[in-house]
Amino acid sequence: MASQDDFESQADRPTLAKQHLSAAVVAALEEPENDATTTADGPPLSKEAMQQITELVWDWTTTALAPDLEAFMRHSKRSTIGVEDVQLAARKNARTRQLVDGEASRLKEQKQAAREAKARRGERDD
Numbered sequence: 756m757a758s759q760d761d762f763e764s765q766a767d768r769p770t771l772a773k774q775h776l777s778a779a780v781v782a783a784l785e786e787p788e789n790d791a792t793t794t795a796d797g798p799p800l801s802k803e804a805m806q807q808i809t810e811l812v813w814d815w816t817t818t819a820l821a822p823d824l825e826a827f828m829r830h831s832k833r834s835t836i837g838v839e840d841v842q843l844a845a846r847k848n849a850r851t852r853q854l855v856d857g858e859a860s861r862l863k864e865q866k867q868a869a870r871e872a873k874a875r876r877g878e879r880d881d
Contacts, residue, residue: 773813780809820844838862 784805800808827840838859845855 776813776816777809780812781805784808 784800823844824836824840827843828834828836831840842852842855842859845851
């Protein structure tokens, strides 16, 4: 089934992507368990500070991360960016690498569980 995003004009896609990224950054900054909305001294981040962090993340994503991911994809002669490309992009930052590897493991386990459930359903149908 097609999503609403599929019908957005090409010019609107970057705007939509930036809005989604902005929402994700703000949500991450506001997560209570991360307590990322406070500095070392404890005061909360202002709305302007959150906007500047969002701009920084957008600029880094579009000027550094995306080109690296595309280069890794092309180098391995694939047409889609894969988990291994993201892991390679995260290799220089230990904490980022840890987070990416953890998420990759979680997704792999989820995919394996779905395969096993499908196999069990297939066995029951026989």
